[in-house]
Amino acid sequence: MGLLKDIRSDLTTYNGKWGEQGFWVMLVYRYGRWRYTIQNGIVRKPFSLLYHVSYKMVQIMTGIELPCEVPVGKNFRIDHFGDIIISGYASFGDNCIIRNGVTVGLKNIEDKTAPQIGNNVNIGAGAKILGNIKIGDNVDIGANAVVITSVPNNSIAVGIPARIPKKGPRN
Template sequence: MRSFLRELRNLKKIREEDIKEYLKKDPSLESKWQLFFHGGFQALQLYRISHLFYRHDLKFISYFFYYLSRIFYSVDIHPGAIIEPGVVIDHGIGTVIGSTVTIGKGTLIYHGVTLGSRNIQKGKRHPDIGRNVLIGCGASVLGPIKIGDNVQIGANSVVLSSVPSNVKVAGIPAKIVGWTNVQEIPEYIEWIV
């Protein structure tokens, strides 16, 4: 019970890291209070609560918050997914994140993204997304693959195999089309959106 309460209090610190990244990566935000009306941010916060209950085996409560996120924001983030603090889900509508996904800090996910599976077997079946990754709108990253740090995935791309760090990928299936050579994804990248 103590660990649950400690983690519950820690959600405030995680929320602050999320807010900091949103303000850095969403040029339409003028102040952090606008996040109260931001569907992607609200869905991410509901996921964080859901994930906390899920980790402490309070599955009914966990799935209740998961359900609220799907109904109110049209964002489907399974409570079993692991999302580090400081991730941005821009808009969020139509975003699907599977149960065994991991997402690193600094990642920016646009609307309509699927981080999903290619089969129905148990165990690890979803992608691991590195840090400072940009995933363009409508992109699908499927299967138990690894996406390196500082990767940019083009809009509507379908990624079916692992991607090394510091590259741009695009297409169906996605192929390397360039290099990022950056430590952080820029706020606006014209070729992605």
């Protein structure tokens, strides 16, 4: 029942628009997470095969790579599709929005740590968030920003490399 509840919640996040590419990605993501609840490895194998085929199909159709190993919070939204890559080592809090061209991943291949994204984070188109960093709660990351250092709560990050100017009250 957890799978259906998560899918209903995702559909609500997408305003009931089941045709949104981001929703398709979340549907496959939720299924991938759910298959790990099957304890018997032999029974799980066909479900895993279906997940891997579905994952690759959705990745090709949408240009979005969101492995089921990534923990994401409630109301995770992929607002625009295409060219989105998320490392399996990353994590996201609640109410995060990402847009097209976003990469959340490793800074270098030897370091298997990726960003930990907090709650209420808005990531602009083309942003790159890389390395063993933490993005705080209530953060806005500007379009095309390259974030390679941690960002504190209630901040914005803009530029290449990203700088963190003072942020006014959130509307």
